[in-house]
Amino acid sequence: MIVLKTIFLLILSASLGSAVIVLLLLFIRRLLHLRLKPAVIHFLWLLVLIKLLIPVGPSSSISLFNLMPQTVAGKWTVGQSDMAAPLGFVNDREDSEPQPSASAAPASNTDTKVGSQEDSVSLDSSPARLGESISIKATSRWSNLLRAGLFIWLGGIAFLSIYHIIGTLVFRKRVRFSRPIHNEEVLSAVRACSEKLGLKRTIPVYESSCVQSPCIYGTIKPRIFMPEDILVIADSRQLTHILLHELAHDKRKDLWLNSLWTLAVWLHWFNPLVWLARRKMVADRELACDAVVLEALGEKESASYGLTLLMLSRLFSRSSSMRANLSHFFNNTNETKRRIAMITKFKQGSSKLSVMAIVSILFLGAILLTNANAESNASKAEDAKKENTVSSFRIDRLMPSFKWFHNLGRALAFASFDFKVPDYVPEGYRLKYIDMGKNFSKANQADLVEYVSITFVENFGRQDERNIEVYASRGKGTMLEHNLLWGASYSREPGRALSYRQEALTVGDRTGTMYTTSRSRYKQPPETAKSFVWQENEITYAVNYYSKDLDHDELAKIVQSAVWPDQVRHVDYSGAGNSFPLYDEKDLQEAKDILGFPVKFPFDISAYGLKLSDSILLQANDQNTGFPLRPDTDALWHSYRVPYDSSIYELNDYISFYQSKAPVVDVNKLSFLRTLEISGIGISVYTDPDHVYSEPIHSDNNKLKFKSQTYYVWEQNGIHYTAYFVGVDRHQEENLEALVLAPVQ
Template sequence: MEMLCEIFIGLWYSTLAASAVALLVMAILALFRHRISPRIRHALWLIVLVRLLLPVFPDSPVSLFHMLHFGTDIKKAVSLIIPLTEKENNPSAERSRNSQEKEYVHNDYSMIRPEEDTVPDAQLPAGVENSAHFSHPWGLKIIAAVWLAGMVALLTYLFVYMLKMRRRFKTLTLVTDPRILSVVDDCRRKFGIKRPIPVYTGSYARSPYISGLFRPWIYFPEGIDKELSVQQLIHVFSHELAHHKRKDVAWNLLGSFVLAVHWINPVVWMSIKRMKTDRELACDACVLEVLGETEAVPYGMTIIGFLKHFSSRRNQPNLLYFDGSTNTNQLVRRIEMIKSFKAGSYKLSAVAVLGVVLLSAATLTNAAAPAAGGSTEQAPAIATAKTEDRILFDSSSRSYDNLEKAAKVAGFKFKAPAALPEGYKFHEIELRSKTKDEAKLTKAEVNYVLRVGERHYGSFKLQIDSSGTSLDEAYTEFEQHEKKTAVRETEIRKEPITLYGMQAYKVIVTTKVNAKKHEGWSYFWLDGGVLYQFDGGAFSDQEKLDIIASMKYPDQEMYKTQVNLDLLNVGIYDTGDLRRTAELIGFTPKFSRQVAGQFKMSGASMVQKLYFGYPDNDEDKKSKLLDIRYNRTDEQGNIQGFPFMQIKNGTMYEDMKKNGNAAFYRIDRKKHTAPVSAMVLGGREVLKTAKYKIDGELSSPDEIDFVSYYWKEGDVCFQVVFKGEGVPQEDIVADLMNEKAADLNNLK
């Protein structure tokens, strides 16, 4: 069933692409209705037919699908309408989970601890199983099964139709009438057909037709020759021979096959019907080009009389598409074309041929994959990396919740995936220097995750290195790490490849689990002097290649989408980060670099309410606050410090005062409380908790006690958390209460 879904997804991309081409052809034919010859009209429909027939097309920079945002990957195109549920339980995915960065607590004073965000097998939600591949939704499976059933039914109809034609052929009689044979031979010579085409007669159908793909023959109804003049016979046989000359029998059969496969798409039915109509017009034009312009009116009269006389009694089996030639509107079109026919109009002009070639180049190709080699795409000017923001806390490792800021402060230009698999979102990007002693940030790790609610069901990461590391050095480091951390029998090998024109390694990691071997793939490649490494994700090899193919230097569209406002802990490193934090928390915070004369600011983060207290609900849980850390070093070299947090109050302060307790977030995600009492500092009310353990009753008796102080200024609530003894708590709180909101444009 999974394979059937994959086939259907491929067909769906093909039919969507062909629909776009068909609609374009319809628009062109409508716009230039009286300027395009019937032959060219039919040729344009053949482009649609080829698009429907072939599953694979070359990439081209002039492809129409650049404008329609069709990628080179089938699943990219259909993932917008056919969701895929990721399954993850193979060695490569396991390695991805083990290496996935968790949202660790930033210091010892936080009220929460790291939470395991990988969901145990037993807790997977409905529809998500553990496997090494994607599982398609049941809705898609049902649609794919219906499509298959319809296709089999229509192909069976075609097969039966061909068998019936073959059986009926055996009942026909070869025509030997010299009058008819003379007309056929004369017409055949006019059309330049060297091979004799036999004529058979019978009584089962009342309208002549030509059949036979490799051994053509003409069916001529029994007794009809007595009702037609020689001139009319010439018209009839010329029409059938024109179909043979133009290979219309083959196009007919291919059209029927295409319709059987793409029956689920109404645009295809419409296209095939219009193609048949235009084929008849082109056939008429071909006949008149051979017989001459003077035969236009007599030929038209023959067609009218013939259709009026026989169409109502026609009982021969039809192909899948509608006949159309006897439709009143189509008949009028045929007569108008015949009436206005001019000698030479069937011939192909250079302009017409050029137009068809250009349209074919645009529609019979796919959008070229974004260049991963850097040969055509230029890196943004180095000036874009500059920032006027002043550094507040320098670090050899920085984590950001948005791609834009990371791209600005990184010491190099890098690419990132522009197209992500269905359900995956940007999670976090970490910049770091090659060594802790270096100031320049030369490495990056971009993480993407698949989440359902707060649960993590998949991830992949892109590691980037601009420090000059070679492919061999990167592979050696990877190999050593894998062997060191492997818990099962593991084999690692590399395959040198050319990846979108770049030197690359495909690294295959084979792990033996319960006597079965599982393979995972990683890719290493050099692009513009920068080393990239793709790891993780329960994807197929082709899906990984498609992600790599989408990589490009970030633009404004990527900056808009690759942001994670739900990241638990976002570091603040410069004044720009602080201004952004102020916007997100909704007020201008206090930001004193030194408190009580001896405690200096050592770091700051924008965190969620879990750090401050127990949230009221899931939405409240994501409320953002500013968390500042202050530290000092005592005479014995011990680091003492505390966090200072600021958040929009809501009714938190009033609720604590009313309830007589403060609520905290415990390690098991449940609430624990500590009593609070009111006190006065500097003439202002402060709530102080009794001593409490970080996890309440879950904490061991020998764990250090905590004490929190709260106060309110306007609509902002403040909290200072002290661990143990040894610091002048009330002096620190009083000093912070006296601080004013920071001047974010003039920080000292």
């Protein structure tokens, strides 16, 4: 299945790249068709065919795709289950119950969705998973979507191949009774035409009632089929024209190319531009074939050849039922004018490719068939580098409007509005984390919602983990339309039936609305999810829960207990023992106090653009995060993101840097590579071939390859350091040196 998914992703990538090439060639074809030779125009379609059938290509500094923003590639790959990154998770609000942390894994850091003015920006998140990338559920949903797309794609291929095979078998059955033509005039014409075109073999000619136009069939043993009574209708000159055209197809190996185009259409059947490209290619192939015929006949015969084409267009028509690999003399009425126009303007030598044309085609091939350059210009990153210090403490997070906290006090320090919080939660529940962010999807933020989400957890990290989520929000939009409610899945599609039940309800002393729906729970069958929503002054509140986890009486207690934060007496909002992100010097000082040693805090790594994108204090045995690497000791975790416009690294490359009093990885579970030394510090280098700490991660640009995953482990002044490099193959030692030599704070 993994191989099939990889192939499918490669096909999707090739289809996207070929679409760009097709549009460019259609533009060239329309603009320059009167100036370009027919052979050149037809040869250009070969570039599309190569792109369709060979999706993996070399990188080049002159590639057309260098002009495309690198974020396009990032969006193309985002959400795949294997695209891991260190920045955590953004919750998918259509299925927004936080998942059991023990199974959580890092995901891609592309969580900001930028659209048009009509669908401008959507910012959404879930805190404990570090809030600046895709959630594990979004990843799972993408994986399911990918699997469904794979089966649909395979089904389309199966249908087309069966349809083609049936058409071929039917054609072969019909032409089995064709009569070979033994007329000496025809045989002599065939020999003469073959000699003119330089063909060494003699191709047999048959007369058949099942063809409506002269055609050639057979890649290995070609045969020419003529409609019945063709010898009566056509004179010797017209017969020569017909035979020359069909033999020209054999000389140009058009049937072989036609087979490859059929394969390309099968693989990319979902792409309408591929079907259009094949149709335009067939039309241009006929012009190129006409040019070969006229080259053999001479310019004086061009008018006579044009009359033959017009005569056959009146007498015959192509059968639309034939799906065999054929090349017809007369193909399409709509293209007859183009062929006649080319014939009238034909000049001797136009069927051959000049040196200039060959060079131009090769240059276009280098531009269109290569990938964006992966090489870098380090000075570009150096020029873009901005100085940063701990005193200013500005981490360039991918989504600065979203934040998450381990306690209420830190959340209140960043809140943009006042809100109440529950002073009661059922026994066994404890604070997990607090979300804070903004959502909007319309122009001018017309549906903006600012929200605070408080999540309580019971049985953290276990299969039976349970969560209750309490929201406070304000703004022009609603929690419903931004899919923040577990009990309702909102769709913007007009006329779509509601998938949830909505009813007015009084809970305790609060009157509001209850939303109810059936929702799948993480690795569990669907259950009844509920959301009770009410309003106090300008603030809207909501409680998200599963009916199995919370009864009506418990809900009433939670709702009625809402008080201002300084009035809380019965719920512990301190978040003691939980991990937390660092936003300013206060967080940094708290982290240093917990760790008990001075820390390294480099904001930039060397001259290659890697910048600090997140910093988290990981506390051992916390109850609010679930990263695959869960150290047994407290550790400070820095994440360094590749700049979006980097030409050195792939978009989803990153470095994770850990510092703690004890090792955060067990090197006995890793595979030793080598040792190196930087400024007298000995460093051990490991890989993780058994994927103890991380799953394999595909390359962004080549799904047949995997990113490198390298662990650098060293001890310095009694502190243990681990640097985890993902895909950062270039300048590894320079980047590592920046971490080793970074001063402690």
